[in-house]
Amino acid sequence: MIDVLVVDDERHVRTLLIKMISNLFECSPKEAESAEEALKICDKERFDLITADIKLSGMDGIEFIKRLRLRGIFTPVLIISAYATPEDIAEVCRYGPIDFLAKPFTQDELRKKIKGLLDLKRDTFEKYLREAEGFIHSNLSGDLDKAEQIIRVMFSLMPSSPIPHYLMAELLEKRGNRELAQRHFNAARALDVEQRGYKRGEEIDTD
Structure with missing residues (x-):
């Protein structure tokens, strides 16, 4: 539907x-x-x-x-x-x-x-997913900002998908914001009805 x-x-x-x-x-x-x-x-x-x-x-x-x-x-x-x-x-x-x-x-x-x-829309979402992953795993200056912009578009394209939340959690964890990263990870898990996760299924360590 x-x-x-x-x-x-x-x-x-x-x-x-x-x-x-x-x-x-x-x-x-x-x-x-x-x-x-x-x-x-x-x-x-x-x-x-x-x-x-x-x-x-x-x-x-x-x-x-x-x-x-x-x-x-x-x-x-x-x-x-x-x-x-x-x-x-x-x-x-x-x-x-x-x-x-x-x-x-x-x-x-x-x-x-x-x-x-x-x-x-689906093809565009998948293209953005690949681009966001590349920027998140890049060590170049400014690439995390580019990843964040793409992820926000992904939220708009498919607001019920857990994937943008998983990506944002990974991005925020890389920036050191573990508390907000955990919130996005929890939101992703709530949306991910099959609990397949995205790359990893463990919780973010906030200790």
Whole structure:
């Protein structure tokens, strides 16, 4: 099951999208009728995917996505619009992961676009994992800061994954902050339902 937020100022469009996404992915999407409302929701909750129109009353879809990214929220966004210009698409694609679906569309087209973004999210997460590991194990100055930036993006991409917590615990332990490292390790263990751990399964020694 995935968590989806549908953002559109037309009620009938939101209703249609929610019905289609619910049927395709057996989930219960949340909705927002404006970008302002959506930002408030995203400040409190994390989603696997957001759908949004470019043309919204009040703040438009491009500004909405910019503000999401400034908040450190890198959730994939599917732009669903009948009015997006090539310039709009080029502008918004700077704030990926992003894809575009033109109205009107079929249910199968919607499924393919959502699946593509979710697959991209997974691949991006795995790429960041490799990069973060490299920086954590590097002895070069500034690489731990780079690792921390990447890990924070990973938290945004997959907030329910234990892996960013394991990485942050390892990073903080390397910095000597054992108390905070243990908190992240405990959070990782709580999320890691299979208790597989990440590289190691022992607790951090805080003595």
